[in-house]
Structures are given as structure tokens and as C-alpha cells.
Amino acid sequence: MGELNPHASINLEQASVMLLDDNPEGMAILVQIITAFGVKMLQRATTAEMAEKMSGTVPLDLVLASATLRLSSGYDFTSWLRRSDLKPNAYAPVILISGHTVLSDVQKARDCGANYIVAKPLSPTVLLNRIVWVAREKRPFVSSDGYVGPERRFHDVGPPPDQPDRRRAESPETVIDVVTPNLRTNDSPSSSTMETAE
Numbered sequence: 001m002g003e004l005n006p007h008a009s010i011n012l013e014q015a016s017v018m019l020l021d022d023n024p025e026g027m028a029i030l031v032q033i034i035t036a037f038g039v040k041m042l043q044r045a046t047t048a049e050m051a052e053k054m055s056g057t058v059p060l061d062l063v064l065a066s067a068t069l070r071l072s073s074g075y076d077f078t079s080w081l082r083r084s085d086l087k088p089n090a091y092a093p094v095i096l097i098s099g100h101t102v103l104s105d106v107q108k109a110r111d112c113g114a115n116y117i118v119a120k121p122l123s124p125t126v127l128l129n130r131i132v133w134v135a136r137e138k139r140p141f142v143s144s145d146g147y148v149g150p151e152r153r154f155h156d157v158g159p160p161p162d163q164p165d166r167r168r169a170e171s172p173e174t175v176i177d178v179v180t181p182n183l184r185t186n187d188s189p190s191s192s193t194m195e196t197a198e
Contacts, residue, residue, distance in 0.1 A: 010128075010131065010132050010135055011038070012034075012037050012038045012039045012131075013038045013039070013040055014040075014041075015039055015041065015061040015062060016041040016043065016058060016059055016060050016061050016062075017034055017039050017041065017042055017043070017060070017061065017062045017063070017064065018043040018044075018045060018051060018054060018055070018058075018060050018062070018063045018064070018065075019031065019034065019042065019043070019044050019045070019064050019065075020045045020046075020048070020051045020063065020064070020065035020066060020069070020074060020077060021046070021065070021066040021069075021097075022046045022047060022066065022069045022070050022071075023066065026066060026097075027044060027046070029122060030064060030097075030122070031044070033122065033124045033127055034064070036124065037124075037128060037131075043058055043060070047069065047071055047072065048069060048071070048072035048073070048074075048076060048077040048080070049071075049072075051063075051065070051077050052077070052080060052081075052084075055081060055084065055086050055089050056086055056089075059088070059089065060089045060092040061092060061093075062092060062093050062094075062095070062131065062134075063078075063081070063092055063093070063094045063095070064094075064095050064097060064127075065077055065078065065094060065095075065096055065097065066096075066097050066098075067096045067097060067098035067099075067105065067109065067117065068098065068099070074096045074097075074098075074114075075096070075108055075109065075112040075114075076112070078094045078096065078109075078112045078113050078114050078149075079112040079113060079148075081094065081113070082112070082113035082148040082149050083148050090148075091141055093115045093134040093135070094113065094114045094115055095114065095115060095116045095117070095118055095127075095130055095131070095134060096109045096114045096116070096117045096118070097117075097118050097119075097120060097122060098117055098118070098119060098120065099119070099120045100119075101117055101118075101119040105117065110152050111147065111152070112149070113147070113148055113149025113150070114149070115134045115137070115149075115150055116130050116133070116134055118130055137150070139151040
């Protein structure tokens with residue numbers, strides 16, 4: 001995902017985008033990048049509390065939030081948004097922006113319900129690439145006691161373009177049917193065995 005697909009396009013002129021960042025320089029960079037993408041409806045929040053209030057009054061198509069804030073965090077805001085009754089804003093795509101994207105931060109972003117996490121320094125190409133990806137992704141939205149947000153598992157869509165499919169090349173040519181079972185459900189003699197293929 002380093003380079004933007006030259007065939008990818010997205011029209012953001014009618015999109016309502018919320019930016020959440022308490023750092024003035026970080027907010028200025030976000031505003032500059034997002035307005036260069038054609039976004040005209042821009043909501044700016046400098047605290048999670050301000051973002052929560054805006055979420056109740058303005059329809060959102062996308063949220064870009066700093067993962068770390070002085071008084072709260074983008075993780076907390078995302079978790080709050082996902083569990084709120086603010087429809088359709090609770091389902092708005094959320095991209096978190098962080099200075100650190102170590103595995104624990106990526107897992108935290110995934111578990112709070114964010115669609116993606118992007119590392120600083122922010123590149124317009126990378127950010128646009130992620131926005132296009134989030135707009136086109138087909139992960140279902142999940143709501144359970146322990147998690148609310150897009151399906152956390154990414155499905156295997158095969159190798160990247162122009163790359164060989166090593167797994168397919170290494171798999172055996174034919175697969176044979178099992179003639180005798182090789183597993184039992186337990187060790188008792190009356191236990192049923194797996195059915196064999198006919």
C-alpha cells in the first residue's frame with residue numbers, strides 16, 4: 001500500500017470529515033492534507049469531549065483522530081463512538097493517527113473499533129490510500145458485548161498484484177479422499193468417528 005493505485009479515485013467534496021487532534025501543528029497538517037483532497041465540510045475538535053458533542057449534531061462520513069490526546073485518547077473516543085446510539089455516525093470509518101505503530105498500538109486501535117491506524121509523519125499519499133481502502137473495504141460491522149466495530153479479521157484476498165501465489169504453487173496437485181477415519185471424539189470404544197468421504 002505504499003503507492004496510490006493510479007486507477008483509484010474517490011470524490012470527497014461532499015464528505016463530512018471530523019478531525020480530532022489537540023496539537024495545533026498536527027491539526028494544521030491534517031487540515032492542509034484533507035482540504036487538498038477536496039473536502040469542504042470539515043469539523044475540527046481539539047478534545048474528545050468536543051468530538052463527542054459534534055458527533056451528536058453533525059453527520060460524519062469519516063473521522064481522522066490522533067491516537068493520543070492530553071486529556072483522553074483517540075482510542076477512547078473511537079470506542080465511545082462505536083458504542084453510542086448516534087446512527088449513522090457510530091458506523092463512520094475511523095482512521096487513527098499515531099506517532100507509534102508498534103504491535104500493541106495496532107491491536108489497541110483494532111480493539112477500540114478503528115478501521116485503520118496510520119503512522120506519523122503523515123504522508124498525503126499514504127493517507128489518501130488508506131481513505132480509499134477504508135471506503136472500499138467490505139468488512140461487516142460487528143456488535144457484541146466485548147466489541148463494536150468493523151470485523152477485526154482481514155480476509156485472505158490472495159497475493160499482491162504481480163506476485164506469484166506461492167501457497168497455490170506449493171500445494172499438492174491432487175487431494176485424496178479419506179478412506180479410514182483417523183480421529184476419534186474420545187478414547188471410549190463406543191465413541192463415534194468422523195465420517196469418511198464416499
